[in-house]
Structure formats: C-alpha cells, structure tokens
Amino acid sequence: MIERPGNVADLAERFENALYNIARGWRHAVDRRLKCMGMSAAGWMTIAAASQVRSPLSQSELADMLSVSGASMVQMIDRLVKAVLSYASHRHPTGG
Numbered sequence: 001m002i003e004r005p006g007n008v009a010d011l012a013e014r015f016e017n018a019l020y021n022i023a024r025g026w027r028h029a030v031d032r033r034l035k036c037m038g039m040s041a042a043g044w045m046t047i048a049a050a051s052q053v054r055s056p057l058s059q060s061e062l063a064d065m066l067s068v069s070g071a072s073m074v075q076m077i078d079r080l081v082k083a084v085l086s087y088a089s090h091r092h093p094t095g096g
Contacts, residue, residue: 038083046076 030041049065050057057065063073 039080042076043080043083046073046080 027041030044034040034044045066046062050062059073059077060070063070066073068076
C-alpha cells in the first residue's frame with residue numbers, strides 16, 4: 001500500500017501522541033516507585049546525573065546537564081539536602 005502525505009502526517013501525529021503517553025506513564029510509574037523513598041523522578045535524575053561524572057559539578061553545570069534552570073536546580077538540591085538531613089535525624093538515636 002502506498003502512503004499518501006495525509007496518511008504519513010496522521011501516522012506521525014499518532015506516533016508522537018503514543019510516545020508522549022508512554023513517557024508520561026513512565027514518569028508516573030517512576031514517581032510512584034520513588035515515593036516510598038521520599039524522592040521524585042526529578043530528584044532521582046539529579047542524583048543519577050551527579051553520580052555519573054568524574055569530578056564535582058557546579059549547580060549551573062548540573063542544571064545544564066538536566067536542561068533545567070539554575071533556580072530549579074537550587075530548589076532541587078535544597079529539597080534533597082533537607083530530605084537527607086531529615087532521614088539522618090530520624091535514624092540517629094538522639095534525633096540529631
């Protein structure tokens with residue numbers, strides 16, 4: 001069967017929609033799995049990206065790596081630090 005241009009455009013649009021839905025579903029599934037650890041997919045991606053480099057990154061380099069703004073990266077790092085400190089204080093016998 002020979003595809004006509006309209007059919008190709010329809011096929012491309014259906015593919016884009018399917019890809020979007022799959023990516024969205026994956027993000028939701030990852031968020032559900034990470035929720036028990038008190039982390040989001042964004043936090044997990046931040047930690048994963050930072051762990052893949054051989055030398056320390058600046059916040060702006062990490063933000064560039066993840067295609068987010070510097071302000072967003074500052075907020076994410078703050079949330080991750082607070083989560084670790086909160087976890088550590090709960091695990092410490094004296095609470096501190």
